[in-house]
Amino acid sequence: MKLIMAVVQDKDTNQLIDALSEDNFKTTKLSSSGGFLKEGNTTLMIGCEDEHVDEALQIIRDNCSKREQMVSPVSPMGGSAESYIPRPVNVEVGGAQCLYYQSMPFINFSKVLKKVGKSCMKISQEIRTQIDAMKKNESQTKNAAKNFDQMVRAQSTQLQQAELQRLMTELSQQGQRVARFRFFKDLATYKRLVRRFVKEAVDYGMKLKQSHSFLLDGDNRKLTIVEEIDEKLVELTDTVLDQEKNSIEVLDLIGEIKGLLMNLYT
Structure with a gap:
């Protein structure tokens, strides 16, 4: 160079x-x-x-x-400038x-800066690509977690429905025993099954409420049904203990309680 x-x-x-x-x-x-x-x-x-x-x-x-080119020389430094007459030469x-x-x-900094700029752009693009990939993976993870949660809820709902159906079958059988034999022990077992069914049905309703939108009237309706069930259980106890009441009246009350339980479940 x-x-x-x-x-x-x-x-x-x-x-x-x-x-x-x-x-x-x-x-x-x-x-x-x-x-x-x-x-x-x-x-x-x-x-x-x-x-x-x-x-x-x-x-x-x-x-x-x-x-x-014709030029006029500069006056000399020494001597009198007044006596000096310049002659063009x-x-x-x-x-x-x-x-x-x-x-x-030799270094061309403009080229260096261009290379640095291209390198920065390349690095920026790589970082952006990595960020986009991370966002995509995060979105996929969230979707997978959401799908898994929905699957677990669906499975839990199916199990709870099966449990409620099993309890309803057991309640029907125990109700027949109460109406037939009218033993206090059978009545206590029946009432215990009713309370268990009510608890399972209320829990089931709460889980549905978390995954769906329910109106406040739905909660009030369930509370009213639970109160009616309590009243019917008291009436059933009095009817079973009253020897003058026949089995048909007992079965009628058991049928009404079953209907209320079905309304609570559905």
Whole structure:
């Protein structure tokens, strides 16, 4: 890598920079002034590869021609300036003074920044892809958990329904025993089964309420049914203990209790 320093006249600067740019030579323009004519000139810094030095020098040579110009010399520093009469002289101007030397390694920071920018974009895209994948996995996990929860609830509901049906069958059989034998022990067992059924039915209703939308009237209705069941159990106890009451009346009360239990369940 070579660094060319070219000192040219201001009049040739723009033409030379345009010519260098056409051949993809990068230039840096510095303002300077000559020591003899005290006129402004331009110093161009041109960086290029070793094999392109001759090409750059030829472009400078073609665009910086020499020419003659009449100038007035500057008054001397010593002596009286009043007695000095300047005489215009014809001098040669133009051309270019060039020197070049080996430069340090050249780094094009614009390209480096572009590469860094592309790397950052690539990293950003990779991170975004990972985040999207994590969100997708999280969504799938939530859906799987939701489906599993629904499956567990459905299974639990089926088991509870089966338990309620089993209790209803056992209640029907025990009710027949109460009506037939009218033993206090059978009555106590029947009442215990009724309370168990009520508890299971209420728990079943609470689970349904958690997974569905129920109106407040539904809760009030169940409370009313439970109160009616309690009243019917008291009436059943009195009827069983009253020897004047026949088995048909006992069966009627047991049937009414069964109907209330079915309403509570459904």
